[in-house]
Amino acid sequence: MTNYSIASVKSRWILDSRGNPTLETQVKTESGIMATAAVPSGASKGEYEALELRDGGKQFHGMGVTKAISNVNEIIAPRIKGMDVRDQKALDDAMIALDGTPNKSKLGANAILSVSLAASRLAAKAQNLELHTWISKLYSTREILPVPFSNVLNGGEHAGNDLSIQEFMLVPLGLKNFSTAIEAVSEVYASLKTFVTKKYGPVAKNVGDEGGVAPPMSKTSEALSALEDAIQEAGYTEGEIRLAMDAASSTFYANKKYKIDGKLISPEELFDYWKSIIKDYKIFSLEDPFEQNDFASTAKLTKATKPLQIVGDDLFVTQLARLRKGVEEGAANALLLKVNQIGTLSEAVQAGLFAIKSSYSVMVSHRSGETTDDFIADLAVGLGTGQIKTGAPARGERVSKYNRLLRIEEDTGLAYAGPSLAQKS
Ligand code: PGA
Numbered sequence: 014m015t016n017y018s019i020a021s022v023k024s025r026w027i028l029d030s031r032g033n034p035t036l037e038t039q040v041k042t043e044s045g046i047m048a049t050a051a052v053p054s055g056a057s058k059g060e061y062e063a064l065e066l067r068d069g070g071k072q073f074h075g076m077g078v079t080k081a082i083s084n085v086n087e088i089i090a091p092r093i094k095g096m097d098v099r100d101q102k103a104l105d106d107a108m109i110a111l112d113g114t115p116n117k118s119k120l121g122a123n124a125i126l127s128v129s130l131a132a133s134r135l136a137a138k139a140q141n142l143e144l145h146t147w148i149s150k151l152y153s154t155r156e157i158l159p160v161p162f163s164n165v166l167n168g169g170e171h172a173g174n175d176l177s178i179q180e181f182m183l184v185p186l187g188l189k190n191f192s193t194a195i196e197a198v199s200e201v202y203a204s205l206k207t208f209v210t211k212k213y214g215p216v217a218k219n220v221g222d223e224g225g226v227a228p229p230m231s232k233t234s235e236a237l238s239a240l241e242d243a244i245q246e247a248g249y250t251e252g253e254i255r256l257a258m259d260a261a262s263s264t265f266y267a268n269k270k271y272k273i274d275g276k277l278i279s280p281e282e283l284f285d286y287w288k289s290i291i292k293d294y295k296i297f298s299l300e301d302p303f304e305q306n307d308f309a310s311t312a313k314l315t316k317a318t319k320p321l322q323i324v325g326d327d328l329f330v331t332q333l334a335r336l337r338k339g340v341e342e343g344a345a346n347a348l349l350l351k352v353n354q355i356g357t358l359s360e361a362v363q364a365g366l367f368a369i370k371s372s373y374s375v376m377v378s379h380r381s382g383e384t385t386d387d388f389i390a391d392l393a394v395g396l397g398t399g400q401i402k403t404g405a406p407a408r409g410e411r412v413s414k415y416n417r418l419l420r421i422e423e424d425t426g427l428a429y430a431g432p433s434l435a436q437k438s
């Protein structure tokens with residue numbers, strides 16, 4: 014019997030923030046230490062993401078995860094029993110081999126990821142380490158508290174309004190530490206709620222999937238102006254809080270045209286549109302400005318708007334091969350790192366480390382469907398990415414990550430990534 018060898022693996026379903034079932038998996042060592050992890054789920058998923066296995070059929074309108082759960086309990090568990098929980102790579106490789114498909118469609122990326130994350134949390138616990146400390150030891154990275162990219166106004170597929178753009182974010186990079194950054198975000202969020210309620214009536218109090226307000230707006234400039242007003246109203250300056258957007262533009266692209274601000278425009282027109290928006294609102298970061306297969310337009314915009322941060326989410330899907338292509342072609346200059354897009358911690362970190370080596374920035378990200386699992390808070394700190402995207406400063410599944418980061422800051426006194434990020438702009 015050792016402290017580190019896996020004795021049992023057991024998965025069950027719990028609900029995510031949209032009310033859909035998802036996996037929560039518990040891994041136990043022979044000495045009786047245990048840890049769990051739960052899996053998130055996206056709405057505006059990239060075409061090239063690893064497969065999230067759902068049952069289909071009537072139960073949960075097809076969203077059931079009983080097959081994925083039995084894949085953990087019946088197939089993965091016997092294979093990894095007895096393995097050393099500290100050898101993350103060996104564990105993940107064993108599950109990848111067991112699945113045997115390029116997109117984890119046999120066992121399900123959700124099944125595999127639940128084990129991968131629970132195992133790393135267990136490895137930390139068995140060694141009496143905080144998860145972020147273990148991650149930084151395992152990958153030889155330098156810990157730092159990330160700048161939150163806080164999505165306070167929702168559109169696209171996350172809201173019931175006419176905004177094409179999915180996320181409008183506050184970037185508190187000019188604040189002195191993580192807690193004052195969250196304080197600022199929370200104050201601006203409150204000012205924004207008051208502002209939109211006055212302008213659009215009580216309907217504007219409704220929030221979207223990621224907890225941001227979702228007023229009945231239809232134009233990008235309307236949303237960005239509201240954010241600027243709220244920042245000012247709350248008493249912050251442009252140097253303290255910048256703006257960022259996730260266009261998630263594949264969601265408003267069809268037949269070679271983009272539908273934005275009520276108009277259908279070509280990729281060339283969208284290019285000009287971005288250039289003027291970026292300038293008018295001093296945007297710090299823009300995610301997925303073109304649809305997920307358009308590396309060329311993304312590269313052109315990256316070059317034309319330096320030093321603007323251009324993030325690849327659906328473009329890269331946390332996949333090394335697609336990121337390599339991006340680096341070769343100069344498409345984007347930052348990777349959005351979502352563990353469930355690829356299905357194991359090892360592969361997600363491999364993509365993240367490759368991005369850093371290629372002078373790309375990395376932003377660790379939640380999904381629009383989340384649980385209160387706060388794994389990504391530790392992942393961002395441990396890997397030292399300096400950026401995290403985890404929604405509005407509201408709703409339990411969003412604040413669980415912010416609250417974990419507040420605790421880490423208080424316990425460790427680690428530095429805040431704001432100043433180094435500010436230098437990049
Ligand atoms: P999703 O969106 O989690 O709904 O896919 C998040 C994003 O596009 O960043």
Ligand code: ZN
Binds near residue numbers: 259261301
């Ligand atoms: Zn995105």
